[in-house]
Every structure is written in structure tokens, then in C-alpha cells.
Amino acid sequence: MTGGARCRSHEASLTRKGATVNGVTVSESIDPLAALRTPDDPPYDVYLTGTVFLDIIFTGLDHAPVRGTESWARGMGSAPGGIANMATALARLGLRTALAAPFGTDLYGDYCWDALATGEGIDLGPSRRVPGWHSPVTVSMAYEGERTMVTHEHHAPPAAGTAPPASRACVVAFEPGRQEDWVRRAHAAGSKVFADVGWDDTGRWDTAALADLPYCHAFLPNATEAQRYTRTDSPEQAVRALAERVPIAVVTKGAEGAVAIDSITGESADVPGLPVDALDPTGAGDVFIAGFMTGTLAGWPLADRLAFANLTAALSVQHFGGSLAAPSWSDIACWWAERRGAEQARRYRFLAELLPAALSGTPCARAVPTIGFRGE
Template sequence: MSTPSTVAKSVDPLADIRLPGDPEYDVYLTGTVFLDIIFTGLDHAPVRGTENWARGMGLSPGGIANMATALARLGLRTTLASAFGTDLYGDYCWDSLSRSEGVDLGHSRRVAGWHSPVTVSMAYEGERTMVTHEHPAPPPCLCGPPRTRACVATLEPGRQDDWLRETERQGGKIFADVGWDDSGRWDLAALHDLDRCHVFLPNATEAQHYTRTDCPQEAVRALAELVPIAVVTMGPEGAVAIDSVTGETAEVPGVPVMAMDPTGAGDVFVAGFMTGTLAGWPLDDRIAFANLTAALSVEHFGGSLAAPGWPEVAAWWQTVRRPHGSDELARRYAFLDELIPAVQVPGLRLRAVPTIGFRDERARRDVPDDVPGEVQ
């Protein structure tokens, strides 16, 4: 597994629990990688029959790459099984994940003649509109999932994934979210793999639909009867959770930030919560950390390359602890003192770039977080 400079500078949140004979990887993922093209600085939503000018544009790997990058930047040893085209889009996404982020692609493959999926995302007024072009994705590989501490799955009504059964058999913990149910039935019984899940993390709208409840707090209590750990996310309002394994409950507000693009924030939340759960943190700290990482991600445009790592977390924590910082946030996030070294080398992170023509140059050098105009 590659260890570029961005990964080498990060904290290993599982260092205290790693033992000989542990799985080689912490997390296994499978899914489709998209090339995301993000238009920013739009004054309003696109209007039929008109031309709408964007003041900024960027490209980054998207889809399952959002989760893979978020996990790797938080120090989890991540392996991804996906199909990549042999076009320039596929080259860019492969290089970004493997060389720049340290994601293992040993279970992925290149597919000649397959057009890489592309999504155009238009961000405005804190929301986004997307247009996607995709040919049916070939299977990433013929082998089963490797032995890992955990995996991430997206549950779909009526579908059952054999690889989740194999992950469970090997002792891996399954963290799952769920998408919108276009059928409108919202039937929990149709989520056939839910009983395999260690953690279920729907958003508030999804959770309330599935549980026929009126608020996130009622929804999480209903879900906690079905899975060991239930989490309901509430966007900028934070999240509520119940850990039936430890008996803990938590409701933690979100972290106030200047939000620019919500793309991938849900994936970053899951990555943050996985980090704390695998490391054995108290539930309050896990939720707080997930809220923080998700909040830091929306301060940048794009999905995968907006994900924060430990240098960004450290920079935020230093700001909170300064004189005239937030006493409330300082108390809530005091657990970060034990995770972040007193002297933290400033980190450099790749951000969305305006053209894949720069990919070789950007692979050799990271872009500092404080450089304006990264999305151009």
C-alpha cells in the first residue's frame, strides 16, 4: 500500500489497538468511481433556455471515491474494489486515489473500452444539482472481499449483497447507510442486509420515513431495536445516536462553518464515525468528531478532495483553543488533545483542480489549504 506524504503526516487513530495478526486493511469498499465536474459561483439554478455562467470550476474523483478518500485521510488503511476506465478520466481517478491518497486498489481493475462515469455538479445557495452520464459498470473483480476490520455498504430495498455475508463471516463490522426509496414504500423489511449491520447511519428524512416517526430522536430509538448502533444525521444540526452495545446515547450539535458545497459531507460523516468506533471512543466523541469532519468538508468545493485529514482537524482545533475562541467547542472537543500532537506539521491537501491536464503536476505536489482559488 502506498504511503505518500499526505498520508505519512497523518495520525494513526488505531495505533493503540493494532496487533500482530490483525487484518491488513481497516476498511473495504466497493462501488462506482465517477469523475466529478463541479461548477461553482452560480448566481441561481439553471434556467431552461438560458446560459448560466459559473465563476469557478473544479474536477475530482467522486462516487465511492468520496468515502475512500475521507477514510484514507483520517488514517484508516483503506482498500477499494472498483472498475476504472482506461480513458483520461480513469487515469486521473486511479492516480488520485492510489498515488495521492494512499488508497489500495489491488482489488480494482482497469477496463478497456469502458467510458468512465461522469457527474456534473452545480453548487448554488448551499444546494447542488447534478447531471450524470454512466454506462453500466462492469464488476470490479472476481475475488471476494479481503479480511478487514470493517466495510461500508449502501443498502437498497430488495437487494442482498453476498460480499456482505462474507465480510460478516470473516468478522468485519458492517457500517451502512441508505438512499432515497423511489418506490415510496419505505419498508424496513425490504432492507435485507440490515440485520447484518453493526452500524446504520441514515439521514433524518430517510430514518423518519422508514420508522414512520416524526422526529430524529424517535427514529433513532426505533432503529436501535434493529441494529447494535443506530445513528441519525441531521445535516448542520448535528446527529443523534444510540449504542446498544455500550448503553450510550448521544445528541451532539453540528459545528458552525461557512458552508460552500455539501457534496460528499455524508460520506465524510460516516468516515469520521467509523474512525472513532473502530478506535473505541465514547459515543459522544464519535458523533462530535463525525460532525466536525463533515463540517470541515463543506468549507471546500467538490466531494472526495474536500475531505479533511488530521492536519485540517489540528488547524481547526488550534483556532478553537486560541484566546477568544469558543469555550463551548473547546469543552466538547477536548478529547482531541490526546489525538493530535502538540506540534503538528502543517499538512498539504489536494483540492479540486480545473482540468485533468494538471494531474501529473498535482500528483507531485499538494496544494496548501490556504491557497485561494483552488477551484478556478
């Protein structure tokens, strides 16, 4: 980390939530924004919108499915996916999260609604139920550290109606050539826009096609996307080019970590990734963004924000599924308790100040849920 203004210390408070996550009551969490909260705050920390899928995940496959044969999986789970991956990651890190999404009135829609609203404590007030619309379903097969997916989806109706609710920040995935009216409204209302970007199928990779980029507070593409948009040869060159366009530029490098420049504070940082045995990369990018948003909204130094985002993403890929794998503060406390004396953990010494001694180091329970048992 170089330069920059004095940053806020890692102040947080332990809360007793009593929420049910994956059928298990979770009583402990951290409010990372506790030191910042005032009576005049907006009702939400983060607003996001998109499509929720019912994800059905098959695990324990020895190899890819072979044409004309039947493959047997040793494990299976189901959970909300799509935009629910990001919403769950944010909520589990203690941010007050509002989601606008269409939900079918079928069994799949009921299950996803209950899992997010009751299980994760996500506010679905901006969402709506759509009679007659079949909820999207994705079947994901995880093997050899990769995944193969099959999706069935009818055209999604609009996620929400008018202006987004007031929030500290919002999340958007840019699509080349597409502009989202709600992003401009959120920006005008003072919400900080955090964005990543999808693959450019046109092959043009023109930043002019990212119409909402001028409203962006932080832009977080991966290395391939960043280098193509900036016509550069390395993540380091790409992040410098992007920093001329947005206040905070972050380029993720997968297992190699991430590099970033915060033009607001004058900081720059390049933090290596954490070596882990990855089982399933589903949702890792969403979890990284959630971790970085948490640190940014809390006012942490840039290097700590990147390290925390790397950690949350690394914890997520060690489990199967998207929203299922998003880490809780208990997962983070468990990791820190096991490694705080190790050389690898020196970069994470800020966790000692952040994690209250009262927070148990018991990992978040991940009993594999299934829609079939929802009424029991």
C-alpha cells in the same frame, strides 16, 4: 452520554507519510488505531466497493443556469467522485482503505486511478481496469449552497470478483430490495458492517426490504429516512426504534447534529452540529460516516464519535467538491488550534489528547486540480 463501559482513551500516533495529495506532498498524518494494531491484524481497516465517477465541479456561479443562456463559472475543479468520496475521507483520516471498483482504460479512468492510488494512498488491489468501458462522468454546479448535477454513465461492470479482502470494517449503502452477497461474507469473516441507505423510490419504507440489515454493526440513516422506516415522528424516536434492530443506531440531523444509541456499550448521545458557512454539501454524509467509523474502530466514547463525525462533515461543506473537500488531520488540527479556547469547542476537548503537538495546524492544501494538467 449515559451509561456504558469504560472506553479506550484517544490514543494515536503521528506518522510521516510523504504522500502526494492534490499535487502537494503531505508529510504528517495520524494513525487513530495505533494503540490497537497487532501483527495479527487484517491487512485493511476498511473495505468498500462501488462506482467511481469523474466529477467536474463548476463553482462561483451567481445563480442557477438559465435555459437558452450561457453561464460563466469563476472556478472549476475535477476529482474522483461517487464511492471515491467515502474512500478518500477514510484514507485522509488515517484508515488503511481498500477499494473495489471498475475503472475504464480511458483518460478519465487513468486520472481517477492515479488520484486515488498515488494521491490518497488507497489500495486499489481489489479494483480492476475494464477495456472499452467509458468512465462515468458527473458535472456538478454549486450555487446558493446547493448543487445541480448532470451525469453520463454506461452500465457499470462488476466492481470485483470473489470474496472481499479481510478488514476490520466495511461500508455499504443499502438499496431496498437488493442484497449484496459480499456483505454476508464480510460479516461472517468478522468485519464490522457500517451502512447507510438510499431513498426508497417505492414509497413503502419497509425495513424488511433491507435484506442485509441483520449483518449490520452500525446503521446511519438520515432523519427523514429513519423516521419513515420506523414510522416515528422524531429522530429521537427513530433512533430508539432502530436500536432494537442493530447494535449501533445513528440518525443524522443535518446541521442540527446527530443522535445515536450504542447497545454494545450501553451509551446514548445527542450531539449538536457545528454552525458553518456551507458552500457545497457534496459528500458530507460520506465524511460523517468516515468520522464516525474512525472513532468507533478506535474505541472512543459514543459522544466523542458523534462530535468528531459532526466536525469532519462541517469542515467538508466549507469546500467545493466531494473527495476534494474531505478533511485531513491537518485540517482538524488547524480548526482546533483556532477554536480550542472558544465556548463552541468545549465539546471537542478530546482533540487535545488526540492531536500530537508535532502535527502542524496547516490546512490540507486544496489546489484545485484538473485533468488537463495531469501530465505536468
